Structures are given as C-alpha cells and as structure tokens.
Amino acid sequence: MIKLASPDILAEDIKKVINVLKSGNLVQGENVVLLEKELENFSNLPYCTMVTSGTAALHLAMMALELPKGSSVIVPAFTFPASANVVENICCETILCDVDPETYVVTPEMIEKTILANTKKNIKAIMIVHEFGQPVKIKEISKIAKKYNLKLIEDAACALGTMADGHHPGYYGDMACFSFHPRKAITTGEGGAIMTRSKELDLKLKKLRNHGMEKTPDKIDFTLAGLNYRLTEFQAVLGLGQIKRFSKELTKRKKLVEIYYQVLKNKKNLQLPLDETGNSWQSYMIVLDKSIDRHQIINQMDKAGVQTSIGAQALNCLTYFQKKYGYKNEDFPVATRLFNKGLVLPLYGKLKSAEILLIADELVKALDE
Ligand SMILES: Cc1ncc(COP(=O)(O)O)c(C=O)c1O
Structure with a gap:
C-alpha cells in the first residue's frame, strides 16, 4: 500500500528517542530548546515556542492577542476546523471568507471584501491559512490588517518551509502557528510551534504554555491564566533529526x-x-x-x-x-x-x-x- 503520508523518521532518530526515555528527563527541557533554535534558524525568525499540537499553537496565539470577548475574527471557509475552533474557544465569533478556486487560499481582495461586508461586527483579527503549504499573498494582507487596525495570525500548520512574499510564515503575521502531526512534513507525533518576530509576544507565549508561570531567582509567581501545552523531550528529539534534513x-x-x-x-x-x-x-x-x-x-x-x-x-x-x-x-x-x-x-x-x-x-x- 502506498500511504498518503509517511514521516521521515530514521533508525538513528528512534535511537535518540530511546536514549531520552532512558535518561528519565521526559518533560520540556534541553531538546525542546534545541528544536526551537533549529526552527528559528531554519525560518530566519527570532522566536519560536514549541507546544503540544498545531491546535495548541493556534489557541495560545489567540489567547496572547487578548481580544475583547465577542470580537470577530475572519477565517478562511476552506481549512481544518481547528483554525476556527480556537476562535470559538476564546469566546470570539468566526466570520468566514471564501477562497480562491486555483490556489485554495484567501486573496487580499477577498479579505478586504469580507471586512467591508461586516462593518457592523467588531472585527479584531484576520487568520489566514497557508493551506497544504500554498503561500498566501501575506504582504498585501498585512497592509490590509494595518489599514483596519487588525491583528494577523498565520495558520501555517501545513506550511513549514513555505515562503510567502519572500519570507517564512511568522514574518508578516503577528504570529504563525505550525503543526507537527504525522501528516505534516516534520513530525513529533503530536506537536506544534508558534513563530513570531515579537519578543513581547514570545515571552507571553512561553508563559502561557506553562501555566502562566514567571520565575525569578528568588521566587515563582503565576502572572497569567496559562495552560500546560509543554512538549516532551522525547517528542522534541524526534523532530531534531528531521529538521536537519x-x-x-x-x-x-x-x-x-x-x-x-x-x-x-x-x-x-x-x-x-x-x-x-x-x-x-x-x-x-x-x-x-x-x-x-x-x-x-x-x-x-x-x-x-x-x-x-x-x-x-x-x-x-x-x-x-x-x-x-x-x-x-x-x-x-x-x-x-x-x-x-x-x-x-x-x-x-x-x-x-x-x-x-x-x-x-x-x-x-x-x-x-
Ligand atoms: C490548517 C490546519 N490548522 C490546524 C491544524 C491542527 O493541527 P494539529 O492536528 O497539530 O492540532 C491542522 C491539522 O491538520 C490544519 O491542517
């Protein structure tokens, strides 16, 4: 049987996973940090936060925006439901936008038309999806986002390695969210990441994935209502071999x-x-x-x-x-x-x-x- 997808996992990757399991250091640690660094280098972006899935990445990104309850977010009608489910789960509303018949992704014209058709709604953000790795015309859409004072999230679950208007997802958007599910080009079993150019957002995301915890040399405090979206060490080490290839x-x-x-x-x-x-x-x-x-x-x-x-x-x-x-x-x-x-x-x-x-x-x- 020729399978639909098959991850690029070699015997040496499996050996590394076994070594991590034997070491007993299972929760987020040095391998997670190494994978974040590899992803930053690969994408030429300064900040990466690993999490437990693409959905967790999208959820944290939406949480980090702190949109007022009841705001609306534009989401492409053609996508995996997770793109809109996270909007629903932060008590915001989803406004759908159709996609281009040839690229299967939204165009700047469609996004602007959707904004203008929904002026009575309290639109606060646009989520675009680089579906199947297809690059969205993100530069133009980021200009539209600025014009209407909207946040821009890139659902790049399928788009590690995509170059949209000369840059990797995470460059034009406020944040880009990736998935490492086995159907994707790199896998950690389940896994995800958020990439951004904003140091402030990155710090917030790292806190949010770890219960909102803030550590200083003399105390531990919880300054945000976070979650536990930490990736394990054995998942991260599985990703490390693949990102190098x-x-x-x-x-x-x-x-x-x-x-x-x-x-x-x-x-x-x-x-x-x-x-x-x-x-x-x-x-x-x-x-x-x-x-x-x-x-x-x-x-x-x-x-x-x-x-x-x-x-x-x-x-x-x-x-x-x-x-x-x-x-x-x-x-x-x-x-x-x-x-x-x-x-x-x-x-x-x-x-x-x-x-x-x-x-x-x-x-x-x-x-x-
Ligand atoms: C466009 C899109 N967004 C989000 C997700 C969710 O990713 P995950 O399965 O890692 O939670 C997927 C997964 O297929 C996807 O295709």
Whole structure:
C-alpha cells in the first residue's frame, strides 16, 4: 500500500528517542530548546515556542492577542476546523471568507471584501491559512490588517518551509502557528510551534504554555491564566533529526510534484493545484470534476494499493458553524466545491519517481472507468 503520508523518521532518530526515555528527563527541557533554535534558524525568525499540537499553537496565539470577548475574527471557509475552533474557544465569533478556486487560499481582495461586508461586527483579527503549504499573498494582507487596525495570525500548520512574499510564515503575521502531526512534513507525533518576530509576544507565549508561570531567582509567581501545552523531550528529539534534513525533503517533494504535473496536466476531468513559487507542498490536492464520484475514486485507488483522501473542510458545511451562524453549503461555493471534490494524492520525500508514476496511472485509469 502506498500511504498518503509517511514521516521521515530514521533508525538513528528512534535511537535518540530511546536514549531520552532512558535518561528519565521526559518533560520540556534541553531538546525542546534545541528544536526551537533549529526552527528559528531554519525560518530566519527570532522566536519560536514549541507546544503540544498545531491546535495548541493556534489557541495560545489567540489567547496572547487578548481580544475583547465577542470580537470577530475572519477565517478562511476552506481549512481544518481547528483554525476556527480556537476562535470559538476564546469566546470570539468566526466570520468566514471564501477562497480562491486555483490556489485554495484567501486573496487580499477577498479579505478586504469580507471586512467591508461586516462593518457592523467588531472585527479584531484576520487568520489566514497557508493551506497544504500554498503561500498566501501575506504582504498585501498585512497592509490590509494595518489599514483596519487588525491583528494577523498565520495558520501555517501545513506550511513549514513555505515562503510567502519572500519570507517564512511568522514574518508578516503577528504570529504563525505550525503543526507537527504525522501528516505534516516534520513530525513529533503530536506537536506544534508558534513563530513570531515579537519578543513581547514570545515571552507571553512561553508563559502561557506553562501555566502562566514567571520565575525569578528568588521566587515563582503565576502572572497569567496559562495552560500546560509543554512538549516532551522525547517528542522534541524526534523532530531534531528531521529538521536537519528538511531542506532536502522540500527539494524531493518539489521534484515529485513536477512528475504529477507532467503526467496529469492534460487530463480533462480534473484540476491540478497552482504551482506557486514558495509552496512547501505539504499535500498535493487535485480537484475532481463535478461529474466524478470521489468516493468511488478513493475506493478504486485503495484497491490499486494507493491511499488517497479528501483535502480540508468547508466550515460553512459543518454542523457547528451552520447551527451557530446559520451558514449554508452554498454561502461559500469555492470552499464547498473543494470540500466535496478535493482529492489528496500521496506525497513525501521517501516516495520514488516510479511510485508517483504508478499513482498517476492508477488515477487516470480510475477516472476513465
Ligand atoms: C490548517 C490546519 N490548522 C490546524 C491544524 C491542527 O493541527 P494539529 O492536528 O497539530 O492540532 C491542522 C491539522 O491538520 C490544519 O491542517
């Protein structure tokens, strides 16, 4: 079976995890700090805070903004629900925004249109999502955020290594949040990180992930209502080997993506993702024509030994958001179409060119049947 995703974990990484387990130093310590430093170096950003998941990263980022209760946050309609769930969990409201049909992410025009259509709401922040590693036009959106005095959060759960307008996520936004779930390009089992250029926010995030604790040489105090979102040492050491090999992983993914393009480019009943500069290719999601039964394609691919999957969700189609806000499936047509017809194909550095050719061939066969 060709799996959808497979982490780049080597025997030497496993050995290091075992050594940490044997050492007995299990909770956040030197390996977490080392991984933070590696991520700072990799992304060329000054501050990184490791946490227990991408959702925890988003939650802490939202908490750190201290938005007044009842404020609204703009969130793309096409994303994983965690992007909006954290907004809901800090007692704020979610305003959805449709995405571009070719890049699957929001555009500056769409964001500004959403702001202007909701002037009666107390909008305080924009959350953009670099979905599947696709870079959002973040420079322009950061100008819009400034113009309307809004905070800007980058959900970069899928976007380690993405370069948006020449910079890594975390440069233009107030904070960028990453996930290290096994479906992502680097994994710590579960895990996440927040990157920022703000020293002040970084200090706050580090306090918030550790119960709001503040230590001075002579006393320990709790100055914020924090949580426990600390990563373990054995998770961090697993990430350390992978981040050192990550530039190579990115190059391999890019080469494999080119093969998908070569083989599938003339196929009529599907849309391929736009090949934008700076995409880190966490996932390769194609969009099937409306006449094609995706369920059937997934089953046929499965029988051929290839795991495929749906992409992200259209939040306007999910029960929670429909019940709370009255959103309907047809409100955000692009997100709804991507939700219903998106198909993610396997993509990771360990795959061989021949396997990509086989996957593409099987897909063509399934579509022709
Ligand atoms: C866009 C997006 N945001 C947030 C998350 C949540 O990350 P995690 O699973 O690490 O909590 C995911 C996970 O798939 C995601 O794709």
